[in-house]
Structure formats: C-alpha cells, structure tokens
Amino acid sequence: MFSILTLLNLMFQRDLPLGIIGSLLICIVLYIGVCLVITGMVPYQLLGEDAPLAEAFTSKGLKYVSVLISIGAVAGLTTTLLVGLYVQSRLYLGLGRDGLLPAIFAKVHPTRRTPVHSQVWVGIVAIILSGLLNVRVLSHILSVGSLTGYSVVSACVVTLRWMDKAASQISTRWVSERAEGIICLLTIACCGFAAGVFYRFGASFVFMILATVIAICCAAALYLRQVYVDPPGFSCPGVPILPIISIFLNIFLFAQLHYEAWVRFVVLSIITVGIYAFYGQYHADPVSSNVSIIYHRAPAEEAK
Numbered sequence: 001m002f003s004i005l006t007l008l009n010l011m012f013q014r015d016l017p018l019g020i021i022g023s024l025l026i027c028i029v030l031y032i033g034v035c036l037v038i039t040g041m042v043p044y045q046l047l048g049e050d051a052p053l054a055e056a057f058t059s060k061g062l063k064y065v066s067v068l069i070s071i072g073a074v075a076g077l078t079t080t081l082l083v084g085l086y087v088q089s090r091l092y093l094g095l096g097r098d099g100l101l102p103a104i105f106a107k108v109h110p111t112r113r114t115p116v117h118s119q120v121w122v123g124i125v126a127i128i129l130s131g132l133l134n135v136r137v138l139s140h141i142l143s144v145g146s147l148t149g150y151s152v153v154s155a156c157v158v159t160l161r162w163m164d165k166a167a168s169q170i171s172t173r174w175v176s177e178r179a180e181g182i183i184c185l186l187t188i189a190c191c192g193f194a195a196g197v198f199y200r201f202g203a204s205f206v207f208m209i210l211a212t213v214i215a216i217c218c219a220a221a222l223y224l225r226q227v228y229v230d231p232p233g234f235s236c237p238g239v240p241i242l243p244i245i246s247i248f249l250n251i252f253l254f255a256q257l258h259y260e261a262w263v264r265f266v267v268l269s270i271i272t273v274g275i276y277a278f279y280g281q282y283h284a285d286p287v288s289s290n291v292s293i294i295y296h297r298a299p300a301e302e303a304k
Helices: 002-041 052-059 063-097 116-132 135-160 177-200 205-225 241-254 259-283 290-303
Strands: none
Touching (some): 002 052, 052 063, 116 135, 135 177, 135 241, 135 259, 205 241
C-alpha cells in the first residue's frame, strides 16, 4: 500500500506540474503568434472586439477562412463552457465535503459516482445568468471572478509558506509577523487598484509611480522580514516576488473593468462571506479534505 501511495505522490509532484506548465507555455506561444499575425494583417485600431481574428481574414478577402475560424471558435467556446461547468461542480463537491456548503453538495451518484446535485445547481445558475444577462455583463462578471481568484490564490501561496516563529514564543512587537505580512499584502492590492484607477482616468503618472513605489516597499518588507519554507515536491518558484507581481497586476486589471463589475463583485462577496459566517465556519471540517488525508497517511504508513 505504501509503495502505491509513494508512486502516486511522486507522479503528482513531478508529472502533473510539468504537464500544466508545459501546456501553459505552449498556449502562451500560440497566443503571441496569433496576435503577431493578425496585427501584421490589420492595424490593431481597426480590429473589432467581437471576432477580431475572423474580421482580419475577412478584410483580406479570405471569407472562407473566417468561416472556418468562426466554427472553431464556437467549438472552443463550447469546450470551455463544459470544462468550466465540470470544474465548478467539483469545486462545490469539495466545499461540501469540507463542510463549507450544505452536505447535499457532497453527495455523489450511487452508480456513476458523479456530483449530481452540484452539477444540477451549476446548470441552473448558468441557465439563469445566460437568460437574464448579455454577453458583455457576463464577461465582466467572469473577469472579476478570475482576477480576484488568481489574486487570492497568489496571496495564499505567500501566507502558506510563512514560517510563523511567533507561534513558539511570545512576541513583544506591537503587531505579529503574520499580521504584518497580511497588512503588506492588502497594501499591495490597494496600490495595484489605485494605479489601475489612475491609469484608467488619465491621472498624472506621478500618482501611478507613487503607488508602485509603495507596493515595492511592501514587497521588500515581505521578502526581508518574513521567513519562507519550501514544501516537498513541486512548489511555486520565486516566492514571494512572483505572487506579489501577480497580485499587483491582477488588481491593476481589475480596476480597468466597468464600475458595474465592482458593484457585482461587492454584492457577491457579501453573499459568500454571509454563507461562510452563518454556515461554513460552524460546519467546516478541514481534516476531511483529500489532500490532508494523503499527506497525513503517508508518514504513518512509512512508520509502519
């Protein structure tokens, strides 16, 4: 049993990260190449926002190519939607197992072993949103969720790598090292948002530079005043610099969205925090997560 668990652990620590990073690098190269091609065909000021690739070929008289591109785009969007719905249902399954959502989300089909209740819930929400809102509003909601999610993940990468020395001894500082680090992360996010707002409304570059300098000072404090540990196996490189850059740029792009997206983000945040405050914190069971079981089971088996 231990040999099988060890083999699976090594596979997930090496092969899976390499596959993900390799796929991302290939996608980056392809996206850059496509952008270079279409901006070489048509000036970027003349490209449409809805279907720039198809319009670029149409402007050159290649109508049949634009038709093929449109068919491929529809197929790609369909695949993306299916993957998104699949991921969302599994996300609610994990939250249900951890107790952050009602137990009905943790139930799976008795024979197919799929999270049927989570899938039905995700499908209903997707149908309602697609029927009531247009593509522009939905794209803003998706952008808000993606940018915020990536920023939170980057912040979690930093906080989970801290070595909390204050836990073993009584600190005489006015604020603990962990609280100081959280304040720095929040300040970096606020500076990114401020720089984005200044850029959006055409303010003087002095204000943008000032916000960037403050963010750099906070990043230096996180780098010099915190101690970081490297977990076994694959881990995010360049901590805390790389996650800090990610937070700043994501929140900078967040500030470029329409103010209606900000309002929807605040409303959804209040709803999710309310769910956690009135239900999640009283029913949470982090020990039940699969990751915890794997990492706690392997040392026990090794000791046997």
